[in-house]
Amino acid sequence: xxxxxxxxxxxxxxxxxxxxxxxxxxxxxxxxxxxxxxxxxxxxxxxxxxxxxxxxxxxxxxxxxxxxxxxxxxxxxxxxxxxxxxxxxxxxxxxxxxxxxxxxxxxxxxxxxxxxxxxxxxxxxxxxxxxxxxxxxxxxxxxxxxxxxxxxxxxxxxxxxxxxxxxxxxxxxxxxxxxxxxxxxxxxxxxxxxxxxxxxxxxxxxxxxxxxxxxxxxxxxxxxxxxxxxxxxxxxxxxxxxxxxxxxxx
Amino acid sequence: xxxxxxxxxxxxxxxxxxxxxxxxxxxxxxxxxxxxxxxxxxxxxxxxxxxxxxxxxxxxxxxxxxxxxxxxxxxxxxxxxxxxxxxxxxxxxxxxxxxxxxxxxxxxxxxxxxxxxxxxxxxxxxxxxxxxxxxxxxxxxxxxxxxxxxxxxxxxxxxxxxxxxxxxxxxxxxxxxxxxxxxxxxxxxxxxxxxxxxxxxxxxxxxxxxxxxxxxxxxxxxxxxxxxxxxxxxxxxxxxxxxxxxxxxxxxxxxxxxxxxxxxxxxx
Ligand SMILES: Nc1ncnc2c1ncn2[C@@H]1O[C@H](COP(=O)(O)OP(=O)(O)OP(=O)(O)O)[C@@H](O)[C@H]1O
Ligand SMILES: [Mg+2]
Numbered sequence: 001x002x003x004x005x006x007x008x009x010x011x012x013x014x015x016x017x018x019x020x021x022x023x024x025x026x027x028x029x030x031x032x033x034x035x036x037x038x039x040x041x042x043x044x045x046x047x048x049x050x051x052x053x054x055x056x057x058x059x060x061x062x063x064x065x066x067x068x069x070x071x072x073x074x075x076x077x078x079x080x081x082x083x084x085x086x087x088x089x090x091x092x093x094x095x096x097x098x099x100x101x102x103x104x105x106x107x108x109x110x111x112x113x114x115x116x117x118x119x120x121x122x123x124x125x126x127x128x129x130x131x132x133x134x135x136x137x138x139x140x141x142x143x144x145x146x147x148x149x150x151x152x153x154x155x156x157x158x159x160x161x162x163x164x165x166x167x168x169x170x171x172x173x174x175x176x177x178x179x180x181x182x183x184x185x186x187x188x189x190x191x192x193x194x195x196x197x198x199x200x201x202x203x204x205x206x207x208x209x210x211x212x213x214x215x216x217x218x219x220x221x222x223x224x225x226x227x228x229x230x231x232x233x234x235x236x237x238x239x240x241x242x243x244x245x246x247x248x249x250x
Numbered sequence: 251x252x253x254x255x256x257x258x259x260x261x262x263x264x265x266x267x268x269x270x271x272x273x274x275x276x277x278x279x280x281x282x283x284x285x286x287x288x289x290x291x292x293x294x295x296x297x298x299x300x301x302x303x304x305x306x307x308x309x310x311x312x313x314x315x316x317x318x319x320x321x322x323x324x325x326x327x328x329x330x331x332x333x334x335x336x337x338x339x340x341x342x343x344x345x346x347x348x349x350x351x352x353x354x355x356x357x358x359x360x361x362x363x364x365x366x367x368x369x370x371x372x373x374x375x376x377x378x379x380x381x382x383x384x385x386x387x388x389x390x391x392x393x394x395x396x397x398x399x400x401x402x403x404x405x406x407x408x409x410x411x412x413x414x415x416x417x418x419x420x421x422x423x424x425x426x427x428x429x430x431x432x433x434x435x436x437x438x439x440x441x442x443x444x445x446x447x448x449x450x451x452x453x454x455x456x457x458x459x460x461x462x463x464x465x466x467x468x469x470x471x472x473x474x475x476x477x478x479x480x481x482x483x484x485x486x487x488x489x490x491x492x493x494x495x496x497x498x499x500x501x502x503x504x505x506x507x508x509x510x511x512x513x514x515x516x517x518x
Contacts, residue, residue, distance in 0.1 A: 050386050077390050088387040090379075104293040105392035111293065150391075 001025055002047060002158065002190070007056035009042060016042050018214030020056070024207075027188045029180060031201050033236070034211030035245070040194040041085055043211070044160045047192070048080050049073035078106045081156035085163050085194075087147040089135040095122060096131040099150045106154055118153070125149050141168045148176065152183075158190040159183065165197045173197065177204050198237065202226070210236065212245075270476070277472040280396040281404050282464075288394070289401040302406035306368050307414065314418045317363050321355065322347075322422030323429045330434040340434055344441030347426050352447050352455045356419035358503050361462030364411055365495035369470040372403055373491030376474025377484040385475065400471035404464060411463025412456060454510045461506060465498040 002024045009017040016039040024030040032040050045051040046058055049070065058066040065076060081102075089098045099118035103109045109117070122131050125145045135143055144167060151159055161180065165173035177200045183189035184206075195201055201208060202222050209219040210233055218225060218233045225233060235243030326347055333339035376399055379385050385395050423442070430436035470491040477487035 045386075048390065050389065073389075074392060077392060082387075082390050084383050084387055086383055088383040090384055090387065101393070102391040108293070111296070 001059075001061055002192070003057075003059040004043070004046070005057040005059070007043075007046065007058065008054045009039070009046070009051065010054055015214060020211075020215050022209055022216055022219070024190060024192055026190055027184055029184045029191045029193065029204055029206045031205040031208045032192065032194045032211060033196070033201060033208060035236070036196075038211045039214065040211055041162055044082070044162060044192055044194060047158075047160060048077055048082055050082075074106075078154055079156055080158040080160065081151040081154065082160040083144075083147050083151045083162060083164055085166075087140070087143040089143055089146055089150070091135045094132050094134055095127065095138065095146050098135070098146060099153055102150060102153050118149075121149050121153060122146070141172055144168060145172070145176075148179070155187070156189070158192070161191060161193040161195075163194055163196065165195065165200055173200065176200075180204060198239070273476065274469070274472045277396055277400065277475065278468050280394070281400045281468050281471070284394070284397040284401040285404055289397050289405075292397070295402075298402040299406050302403050303410050305371070306364070306406055306410040309371070310364055310367050310410075310414060311417070313367060314360055314363050314414050315421045318356070318359060318418035318422040319425040321359055322351070322424075322426040325350075325355070325422075326426035326429045327433060330430060330436070334434070340430070340436050341440055343430060343434075343436065344427065345443040345446040348423065348442075348444055349446040349451060351419050351422055351426075353451045354455070354458075354503065354507070356422065357415045357455050357459040357462060358499060360415045360418040361411060361459065361466070361499045362496055364407075364414065364462070365466050365499055366492050368407060369466050369491045369495035370488050372467055372470035373474040373477075373488045374484055376400075376471055377477035377487035378481075380475055380477040380487075381480055381483050395475065396471070400467060403467040403471065407467045408460055408463040411466070412459045415455075415459040450510070450514050454506060458503060458506050461502045462499050465502055466495045469495040469498050 004020055004022045007017050007020040008015070020039075020043065022032075022043070032043060034040055042051060046053060046066070047060070049065070049068065053066050056066070057064055060076065060080070065073075068076075089095070090101070093101070096115055096118045099121055100109075100111070100114035103114035103117055104111060107114070119128070119131050122128060125148065127142060127145060127149070130138060130142060130146075135146070138146065144164065148161075148164060159180075164176050164180070168176065180191050180193060181204045184191055193200075193205075205222050207219065207221055208225045210217045210225065212232060218228055218230055220228070225237065228234065231244045235245050326343060329343050329347065330340060333343060376385075376395075379388075379399070388395050388398060427436075427438055427441045430441045431438055473487045473491035473494060477483045
């Protein structure tokens with residue numbers, strides 16, 4: 001179980017998260033939605049210690065983790081994996097080496113065994129032909145799938161997906177949706193998914209949290225969000241250009 | 251409120267400075283502890299240190315040779331011009347040149363060259379990994395970025411700076427000797443005279459070289475790890491690394507020279 005309580009976070013004096021409360025239960029698929037720049041990526045980076053709160057608390061399975069030292073996050077990052085927004089594969093390593101790295105570092109596997117395991121996992125996501133290529137030689141969508149494979153190598157209990165389907169074609173996007181749903185249903189994996197993809201949001205979410213102006217504006221099942229009478233929420237899920245929502249931009 | 255603004259800004263600057271100093275200290279301690287202990291414990295990339303040594307050596311060999319060679323020529327030429335003005339002191343030039351070369355010019359100039367080349371390379375590489383979130387991804391993979399990225403470069407740089415320093419000194423010495431012979435008719439047997447070079451000089455010079463080699467990747471790695479934003483941030487980090495590591499070379503030169511004077515006295 002994951003919980004953020006009253007989290008505040010500012011960058012250079014500019015507040016991004018203001019008194020944010022959010023919880024996610026075990027085995028749940030929670031979507032975090034909101035406009036660009038609202039702080040979705042920032043929110044999930046706090047859960048694995050990549051960013052630190054200015055104020056507030058973060059709890060993981062009944063343990064407060066926000067003030068833990070970097071060393072203590074080692075064990076947490078074994079259990080909580082993350083797929084970054086930019087599909088950040090290490091560009092000095094081949095695809096197989098990328099996927100093998102967590103196995104070697106977290107899993108303490110030998111190099112050859114880790115590489116063999118990495119190849120098997122890449123085979124599962126249809127990247128068998130590309131295992132020895134460097135990230136620069138792959139397409140965006142391949143990189144994204146590689147990054148997902150890398151995040152799943154250690155069979156994590158929780159996976160944080162930052163826009164996993166952005167930039168994928170509809171077929172691969174739906175495959176990723178199916179993968180997330182299956183992880184939750186079959187293996188009890190908790191998934192927190194940041195997404196703009198309305199199709200996947202309403203297809204696979206157990207609950208949806210809508211971020212607005214630094215906090216959670218609305219949170220509920222897809223049906224509840226769809227039926228919300230909040231005009232801001234309605235504007236977002238209907239994708240209307242004008243409405244009550246105040247967003248920076250043009 | 252308005253009157254407090256500038257103070258707040260100064261305060262924030264000062265806090266940022268303290269923060270950066272602490273961070274540099276953490277990177278330095280992390281690198282040294284990593285090089286002594288933790289790097290050897292965890293799984294490593296095979297051949298990484300050798301690869302980094304090759305990068306540093308290969309990138310800098312010609313650069314160091316050309317620079318040190320010309321500096322050797324200019325130094326000997328100017329010294330000979332001066333020493334022949336009143337009385338003929340040409341016989342002393344070679345011995346004094348060797349002493350100066352071993353004690354200071356060789357290590358410091360080589361390190362200055364490496365600070366620009368190696369420092370910029372390290373900062374650009376680590377900085378671009380930082381701004382593309384690869385450093386965060388490394389942390390998620392159970393890797394300590396300093397252990398993984400800075401330590402192998404540190405070890406490679408310490409070794410290669412010492413090696414390149416010896417190479418650079420040899421080139422400068424040879425170039426100086428040729429200049430002395432062709433321009434001022436100094437007999438090479440007179441010029442290549444090591445009687446002024448004491449073991450203490452060699453010790454100090456090599457200690458300096460090793461210290462420079464240690465400082466450059468630490469400063470450059472620190473700058474890279476602090477890169478912010480996008481490619482602009484990488485550029486800023488690279489510039490900061492060149493300035494910072496050159497500056498570190500000067501400070502270390504001063505410090506080790508001062509320590510040498512304290513230990514061996516003015517007879518050095
Ligand atoms: N490391 C950082 N330093 C400074 N500001 C940051 C940093 N990370 C995020 N921000 C700022 O925090 C705000 C929220 O960023 P975040 O990346 O969480 O947005 P997002 O909701 O994920 O948007 P998108 O959908 O475009 O990915 C942005 O205004 C961004 O400029
Ligand atoms: Mg984001």
